[in-house]
């Protein structure tokens with residue numbers, strides 16, 4: 188039996204209707220920007236395996252350090268104990284995060300990082316004696332699939348069975364220059380009731396909403412307003428973190444800083460799962476008390492796993508390296524040049540770019556998981572390029588180590604696909 192056949196026996200894949208899509212491509216190895224399957228085909232990983240392995244697959248700078256860490260300390264309970272990889276990581280992160288971030292709390296994935304952030308915000312108000320129960324989020328936001336994260340996500344494509352169990356969330360449109368007066372009004376109206384605990388948002392780029400981009404100045408204004416109303420601001424940088432917008436974090440494009448930040452995905456460079464929620468001293472200090480119950484009683488078994496911390500430290504070292512920073516600038520320039528060439532194509536409705544994130548909206552309507560979307564996906568894979576269109580949007584978010592040649596193959600394949608429908 189092939190891997191594809193054996194897969195069907197016991198495996199249940201994420202985001203999949205198995206009756207309609209029973210087949211999965213078996214990947215056997217990966218290196219740099221390339222994935223290899225069990226049939227001997229290679230694919231350029233144009234989405235960095237969901238924006239994780241930004242420094243390339245199986246990067247030996249990272250794997251060597253992780254292999255060494257595995258020989259020294261695999262895991263230890265992080266309640267009552269500490270270790271150097273976690274300490275070093277907290278120091279390395281705080282050095283590059285917006286200057287108000289002071290404390291680092293560990294969990295396992297992007298969704299739990301958001302759940303932790305929401306619980307921190309709710310308990311922050313609770314501890315200060317003013318209970319607040321509502322959260323404001325952006326329309327079309329995506330924050331994960333656990334209950335808290337799902338509640339604040341506005342992309343409720345298939346959330347029907349769960350909607351009765353959500354926490355109380357109000358939504359505002361992502362702010363643009365055009366809608367800002369309306370958004371600002373709505374935001375203030377919602378805040379004026381005094382029951383809003385937190386404002387959660389993906390800064391500048393809404394990944395799962397097909398790389399929808401919005402305006403830094405407008406977001407900066409919303410953050411100032413939130414502060415005026417004592418609302419905790421939560422930047423979900425699970426997708427945007429670690430260089431994708433051209434700066435280390437998207438929040439660095441704004442003057443006003445979030446109180447809490449959520450990190451995962453590229454945090455561990457695609458090697459192992461881990462997430463971090465960071466916060467300001469102001470948030471942290473609301474949990475300090477002689478009263479035990481004011482502490483934050485949230486903890487995951489694998490909190491601050493030393494192997495994950497080591498992968499993250501190696502990733503951050505690469506992010507700060509001259510080589511990766513140069514690559515980022517080259518990718519930004521390369522996307523811009525491709526965009527100038529292609530944006531007036533009759534099959535293209537709109538294009539947009541923020542840092543190394545580049546997206547093309549096609550001039551057709553496609554359901555998020557509709558047939559044409561699968562046709563496009565198959566076409567790309569047959570041409571050795573792994574891109575996963577979202578609705579009618581094709582986007583590129585490739586590893587920073589992608590070669591010029593590989594990047595141009597992605598562009599050429601996109602030009603080819605435009606001729607197929």
Ligand SMILES: *Cc1c(COP(=O)(O)O)cnc(C)c1O
Nearest residue numbers: 296297298329330331394425426
């Ligand atoms: C992917 C993502 C999440 C969820 O992360 P998981 O690790 O899949 O749970 C949350 N927020 C954003 C912005 C994401 O892109």
